[in-house]
Amino acid sequence: MPVLRRHHTRLASAGLSGLICAIALCFAAPARAADPGWSAEPAAGSTARPGGARPYFYLEGTPGTVLEDRLALANPTDREHTVTLRGADAYNTGAGALAVRPAARSTGAGSWIGFGAARTVTIPPRTRAVVPFTVTVPPAAVPGDHPVAVVATEAGHEAAVRVHLRVSGPVLAALTVERASVGGKGAAAVLHYTLVNRGNVALAPELSVRAEGLFGEVAGRTVRGLPVELLPGQRVELSEPWPGAPVFDDVRLTLTVTAPGGARATTTTSAWFVPWGLVGLTCAGLLGLGAVALVAHLLARTRRASRAASPAGAGGRPDGPDADAEPHLPEHELTGAPR
The missing domain is CATH 2.60.40.10 (Immunoglobulins)
Incomplete structure (x- = not known):
C-alpha cells in the first residue's frame, strides 16, 4: 500500500460500491524512506476477487447490529514492525478527492470501528498478520452510506483501507x-x-x-x-x-x-x-483615421486664415471687404450749361 508521512491520509476515488478501491495516496513529505516495509489490505474472504484479494471492505447492517471483518498486515522485511490501528471518517476535499480525518476529528462512523486488544499489532519479519475488527452500528444510526476507513500507522507512516459502510433503510440519491x-x-x-x-x-x-x-x-x-x-x-x-x-x-x-x-x-x-485583440486593432485603426481627418481639417483652416491675413501684392488688389468694389470716380455737377 502507498504510504503517507503525515496525519492527514488521502484516499483515491473509484466510483461506487463495486468500483471503490482500497488505495491510500500520499502527500508530499520529507525525504524519508518511501516504503514503510509493510502493507495493509482486506483479508481474503468469500467476496475475494480471483487471486484472493479484495479491493475494499463492504459492510452493511441495520441499526443496532455489530458487523465483523478482518484486516491483513504483511511484513516482507527482515525486521519487525509495530503498527497502530484506528477507524477514521472519510470525506471529500474541496477539489473532490477522498481523504480521512485525523484521530481527534473522527467522531462519526469512524468511531464505530473497534479492534479490541489488537489496536497495536507487532508483525514479525516475513510474516502476514490477520487482525479482526468490528463495526458497531448505533441503534439511532441514520440509513445510507457512512464512508469510513481503517488506518494503520507506524512512525508517521499511514496506510488507509476504504470501508464502504451502509446502514440499511430508505436511501435517497439527490x-x-x-x-x-x-x-x-x-x-x-x-x-x-x-x-x-x-x-x-x-x-x-x-x-x-x-x-x-x-x-x-x-x-x-x-x-x-x-x-x-x-x-x-x-x-x-x-x-x-x-x-x-x-x-x-x-x-x-x-x-x-x-x-x-x-x-x-x-x-x-x-x-x-469578445475577441478583445481584434477589437483593439479595430479601435486603433478608427482612431488613426480620425486623427488623419482632424489634421487635414486643421491644415485647411490654416490655409484659409493665411490667405485672409496676407496684404495685396504688387499690381494686385487689396484684400478686405472693399477689394472687389468699383474704383471711386469724381462726380460732376450737371447744370445744363456748357463748359
Missing part, C-alpha cells in the same frame, strides 16, 4: 449543481461549478453541457463521468474544460448533472465572448 461560471476564452475556456450531495448515498455523477448563442447552438459537452465520488453531505468545487467555446458570441449554458438512483440537477449561466 444532488444540486450551483455557482456555475465561465473562465478563460477560446480553446482555454473552463467551466467552474459546485456539486452538493443532498442525499444519503455516495454518488458517481455525470455532466453534460448545452450551449446556446446569438447565432444558434454552440458546441458544448456530451455526457461524461466526472472523476469524483461525491459522499453524502459533501460539497466539491470542480472545473470542466470547454474547448468548444466561441470566439465572439453571447452564450447561455445549461449544466446538467445526473447520477445513478435518479439524482438529477441543472443550473444555467451566461458568458460574453
Whole structure:
C-alpha cells in the first residue's frame, strides 16, 4: 500500500460500491524512506476477487447490529514492525478527492470501528498478520452510506483501507449543481461549478453541457463521468474544460448533472465572448483615421486664415471687404450749361 508521512491520509476515488478501491495516496513529505516495509489490505474472504484479494471492505447492517471483518498486515522485511490501528471518517476535499480525518476529528462512523486488544499489532519479519475488527452500528444510526476507513500507522507512516459502510433503510440519491461560471476564452475556456450531495448515498455523477448563442447552438459537452465520488453531505468545487467555446458570441449554458438512483440537477449561466485583440486593432485603426481627418481639417483652416491675413501684392488688389468694389470716380455737377 502507498504510504503517507503525515496525519492527514488521502484516499483515491473509484466510483461506487463495486468500483471503490482500497488505495491510500500520499502527500508530499520529507525525504524519508518511501516504503514503510509493510502493507495493509482486506483479508481474503468469500467476496475475494480471483487471486484472493479484495479491493475494499463492504459492510452493511441495520441499526443496532455489530458487523465483523478482518484486516491483513504483511511484513516482507527482515525486521519487525509495530503498527497502530484506528477507524477514521472519510470525506471529500474541496477539489473532490477522498481523504480521512485525523484521530481527534473522527467522531462519526469512524468511531464505530473497534479492534479490541489488537489496536497495536507487532508483525514479525516475513510474516502476514490477520487482525479482526468490528463495526458497531448505533441503534439511532441514520440509513445510507457512512464512508469510513481503517488506518494503520507506524512512525508517521499511514496506510488507509476504504470501508464502504451502509446502514440499511430508505436511501435517497439527490444532488444540486450551483455557482456555475465561465473562465478563460477560446480553446482555454473552463467551466467552474459546485456539486452538493443532498442525499444519503455516495454518488458517481455525470455532466453534460448545452450551449446556446446569438447565432444558434454552440458546441458544448456530451455526457461524461466526472472523476469524483461525491459522499453524502459533501460539497466539491470542480472545473470542466470547454474547448468548444466561441470566439465572439453571447452564450447561455445549461449544466446538467445526473447520477445513478435518479439524482438529477441543472443550473444555467451566461458568458460574453469578445475577441478583445481584434477589437483593439479595430479601435486603433478608427482612431488613426480620425486623427488623419482632424489634421487635414486643421491644415485647411490654416490655409484659409493665411490667405485672409496676407496684404495685396504688387499690381494686385487689396484684400478686405472693399477689394472687389468699383474704383471711386469724381462726380460732376450737371447744370445744363456748357463748359
